[in-house]
Amino acid sequence: MKKKVLFLYLLGLAATYAQEQRFQGQPPIAAVPTKTRAVQKQWKGNFKFARNGITFSNDFVGSRLNGIVQNNDSTYTVLITPENTPINTSPWYAFKVWANNRTQVNVVLTYQESGKHRYFPKLSKDGVNWSLLDSTRYKEYDKGERAFGPGSLPVKVNMKLEIGTDTLWVSGQELHTSHHVSRWVEDLSTKPFITKKKIGKSRENRDLGLLAIGDENARNMLMVISRQHPPEVTGYLAMKTFVETIASDTKLAKNFRKKFTTYVVPLMNPDGVDNGHWRHNAGGVDLNRDWANFNQPETRSVKNFMEGKVKQTKGKFYFGIDFHSTWDDIYYTVDSKLEGNMPGLVTDWLSEVKAELEGYDPNIRPSDKMRPTNVSRNYFFVEHGAEALVFEIGDNTPRDFVKKKARVSAQILMQLMLKRIK
Template identity: 45%
Template sequence: MKIKINTIFCFLLFFTLFTEGVAQTTKPTFQGQTQTGEKVDTRNHAIIPQWRGKQILGDVTFDNEFDGARLNGITQDNDSSYTAIIAAENYPINPSAWYAFKVTAKTPRTIWVHLTYLNAKHRYIPKISRDGRTWQTVDSSDYLLEKDTAKTPRTFQENALSESAFVRLKIDDKPLWVVAQELMTSKVVTEWSESLLKKRFVSSEIIGKTPQNRPLNCLRIGEDKTDAKVMIVIGRLHPPEVTGTFALQSFVESLCADSETAKKFRKAYSVFVIPMMNPDGVDNGHWRHNIGGIDLNRDWADFNQPETQIVRDFLRKKINGTDRKLYFGIDFHSTWDDIFYTNTTDKPTNMDGLIKRWFTELEKAIPDYKVNARPSKVQLNSVISKAFFNREFNAEALVYEVGDNTSREFTAMKSRTAAENLMQLALEYLGK
């Protein structure tokens, strides 16, 4: 049995390396999600909570008793291999099978875990950690895809995914975290927000609570106490979209930096930041939805969910019936590759042409970088955040998408550059 499994792994490894090699040279430009923004019913949809606890199989213990985890079942196949079953909070759902668990062994050993999914395929390359804070991607020799994808064109989205995957783990009596993406739970993001509060021009406010009583924190960055010129930054509507959080953090840190541009910018503009819009979904390890079982980025027309209602009401109270204006709104997400989803509109925005000029500046600032943007028309019933920011407040707005596997260093650099360029342009609009 052991020989047979090893033979299969070698075979799979050959194909994995072969197809990765092909992907390097033929990677097409990501064309964006196909049906972004279609109208759907956003009234509550039942979810299946996962059982949480420790599963002890001989000397080996699997544990999903922590925020952000998802492991729905585990079985032992033989002395050294196990099968993990991972399921979504409900269906239908997009293919973002998010998993996380801890594993320990009484005596040191090497095991294989077969990552399998209920009505889904394998998407995220496993990351491991000894402390739950610092992560490394598993070595390619310890990670094998089940299905040979050489026969199908290696494009983006679901048809590029393997049915399942195998990961080899060296375990002992200290916990080893195994996760789909770095664990950026509501606690981790709150700690990051709190670190910004040391700056005198940053404050925070709880603008509402989720159904599971988690706070929606809103940071305010700026020196103009009247908040005459407003921008909004939101993120993490979708739990597995951790690379979007990385980009949001770099972006917001740049707004708080000591650069001359940032200092001038903060005197003129007030930026409100809600970095974690779906803490219930994130901490429960959901693949897509909030605790009401709904995709929050399909609820910006009907507002059936508390999280979208809270942000809508916050903005309405801040802007409507006042002389204040919302100039810019940005919503950070992750997808198959870097892309921007923008608006096309019939009437000029409060800062017309800002995003177009911003993209031009971004291409000038980053060598060999080309902006990949997909516009869509803002309509009365458009259900995405960017459409709401434009439709109701006449703001320039977009969705900033980061690839699941885009290098973390490039993500941070691009996002810092983007923030710096945006601040410069916003000042130019004021003639400063």
């Protein structure tokens, strides 16, 4: 008996110290055409099942539900399709459901061909406050063997939902549409040192909003963007806290704003977000492949803005950051042997962030292939000399940690940049 206990103890220790499987990052980015392509529009309305008194709806901004059939009295199968193909496995879904009487339904989410289920269901009663579906009410089918990526995903899932006369919202991640982003922007821009402006229009004529934090004539500049890819909500949440920290009332932030102005485009792809796209803009294109050719209005607007600012102020961008989400937290940096306007900044920054967050070991994947500049990071670095990176948050990273990491990251970045500027 004692031997067995010791054995189990050692087994436990081995498990504790075993090298955890780690996300190896994306393979090198291939150039893809970014000329406008057709996208499939989603039929919008209510899907009513009168016999059972149950209604599903995709009639709201940010929704995605492409079809639904009733299998039996309590089971419904939903089809989720992308805006066009080929496309990454980031199948967004969001719908509402309600019933005449309190009841329980099984909702099976299915996808086409290589599409698989990725985002763990979030539930809400008001579209604002979200919680995770109870895991005992969630079942995955034909799950892949791999630890990360599409090969790790199930082919379909079943959710057991309690529904009634009140609307239940079901979504792949918390809903943050252009309306939510505008509200956040409105709120922040009540501060006297923040102005909001429009730097362009999306393909479907939505405004591309920008926040200027600090003096708009300042010569020392930072560029912050997020949400080129609609479902990447955790990256967006990190961006929010990062920006709020730079806009805060701390002494550090005040000093920082005296020396540097931060420009923020929080929602790069408003059409994609509001249409519930998996990845592309309304031109059917992955915007983060369009920073060399600038075929799309969203990327072109940021390019024109940044180049206009450099001309106007005769200054430069020292730092550029693009927030995304992926399988796990990761930083795609520029190889430290390539020097921009503040050499060593990103390396020092990430090592100080690591030191500050106990138990956190950042996953850093540098690249020295900066041309062509298909992605925003390369454009920021090559055309502006901005020390640049992609800041990726895992789909399932706990939201408290997302905030904490973003706050600490912004604080340390401000300290380091202040030390380095004359």
